[in-house]
Amino acid sequence: MTLIQLLLSIFLLFALSRVILRFRGGQLSPLEFAFWSILFVAAIFGIFLPEQTSQLAKILGIGRGADLVVYVSIVIIFYLVFRLYIMIENLRHEITEIVRKIALENVIKSKTKK
Template sequence: MKGTLLIQLILLLGAGSMLFLFIWRWHTAHTRAWKRIAFFVFVVANVYAVLRPDDVTWVAHHLGVGRGTDLVLYLLVVAVSFYALNTYMRFRSLEKQVTDLARAVALRDAMLLNSERLSSGQLSGGHLVTESLDPQAEVRSTASSSS
């Protein structure tokens, strides 16, 4: 019984520290409301499962799972899969934003350089990028326009 109380204390301290860090960093955590609610429900369920492990076994039996630990493992697999998918989707979104930003900066720099060259009369290669912000900006030749 003493070993059970020790592990329960360790798990409860872990859940409490997760909740404390989450609340302490609330203003810097840019997460949606439903994710915050889901995290809070997760911590509450964690505390309940630690304090009442027989109830988890009862729920597992009613769901057709042999043991409460198996049910917790299955739920953990689903949670980790959700986390991995969510992280992947956020990464892809950030990657697209960085690409769009780099493209916009490159186009802006090209237009500034071309306008500087036009005003100073130094146009190298005979090509000028038009002032469109479209990534597929049309390139026209100044040599062909003077013919």
């Protein structure tokens, strides 16, 4: 086992433990739990069985296993950025609605005091 395999596997096992704890705490849905668990377990397998990623890459018409990992990682990152963007836009909309409601309540309160 190389040093990089050891370090990456420790990090991935730690990340997987966080996923399990958040799922048990009710902070992750079953679908989110499955997504992150599969992702981290696949990464662990990829670290210890790099020849398997190369074989899968060849089946998919990609030259090297490392290229496959990069392509899949980029797609996943784009998807996660999209999800974060949607989440931020929803929060922005909710904050706007709350601020409007509070402003209207303050106007009504100030008119009733006069």
